Amino acid sequence: MRPGIHEQLSSVTEAAACLLWGSVCPGCGQPAARLCRGCAQAWAHAAPRDVAGELGGGAPQGVAVWAATTYAEPWRECLVSFKERGAWWLAQPLGEVLALTIAHAAPALASGVYLVSVPSAPRAIRERGWDTTRGLARAAAVTLQGVGVQVGVGARLRHARGVRDQAGLGAQRRSQNLAGAFVAAGDWHGRRVVVVDDLVTTGASIREAVRALRAARASVLGCAALAATPRRSGG
Ligand SMILES: [Zn+2]
Structure with missing residues (x-):
């Protein structure tokens, strides 16, 4: 089937953007105005899973930890581009994936929640x-508010x-x-709060966040992240 006029126009616009600005997909580096179709599909097909068992003793006690993806390509490059290479616009698509993950981590969202x-x-x-992680939380909140969930993002740790810097530490x-x-x-x-992060490696960050929130008498419903480091390479 021939592509419709809108598809043709959007691919012309995208090609022009690539020529003019040298735009590449932040996930795979192919010429693309934003996320290429393949990388967008990879995020769209993210299947959030409970990774608490993969963290060994690192998981916070008594709370679910869900991750949308594994910290591998193309997701890893997208996260690095978002955090370190100024691809701030990824907050919106990544925030949508985070919102889905939050819904898995804390099914009882309907009565309102703080991210x-x-x-x-x-x-x-x-x-x-x-603060890129806070930006993700705000984007996820917009998505959840769009489906009628009362979400607060004003309170912070x-x-x-x-x-x-945690990088490089065991x-x-x-x-x-x-x-x-x-x-x-x-x-x-x-x-009622859900702890959100971009990446779960050993669980140390979310465990400390859960501890601090419980010390302030918050009720922690769950933890959600965009990616979890594969156990074999985790510290
Ligand atoms: Zn791509």
């Missing part, structure tokens, strides 16, 4: 110009002290680096 992102290191926020060092590192200011009693 609380794992705080990025202050240095990462300075270098990137914004903060760093109680300085931490090292599981034990990650856990030590983050133990007691987050604080939820104020009394969160009665607030």
Whole structure:
């Protein structure tokens, strides 16, 4: 079947954008104005799964941890482009996938929920110009609000002290680096929250986030991330 006029026009527009701006797909590097069809399909077909069992002792106690994908291509390159290469516009499509994952992690969303992102290191926020994980949480909130869920994103966790960059640290060092590192200011009693992050590696970040939220008397419904590191290469 011949493509319709809209498909032809959009592919002409896309080709022009590639010629003019050298645009490439952030997932695979092929010429594309935004996500190429293959990478968009890879995200659309993401099948969120409970990864708590893959984290060994690293999972937070008594709460589900769901991830949309495995930290492998093309998802990994998309996340790196979003966080480190200025592909801020990925917040919207990735936020939609995160919203689906949140719905799996916390099926009882209908009565309202707060999305609380794992705080990025202050240095990462300075270098990137914004808190990318918080941006994902906000985009996921818009998607959930679109299907009638009451979602709050105003409340946040903060760093109680300085931490090292987690990259390159093993599981034990990650856990030590983050133990007691987050604080939820104020009394969160009665607030139902879902912890969201971009990537789950050992579980140390979400475990610390859950601890800080419970210390402030929040009710943690679950944790959701866009990707989980395959166990064989996890720290
Ligand atoms: Zn692609």
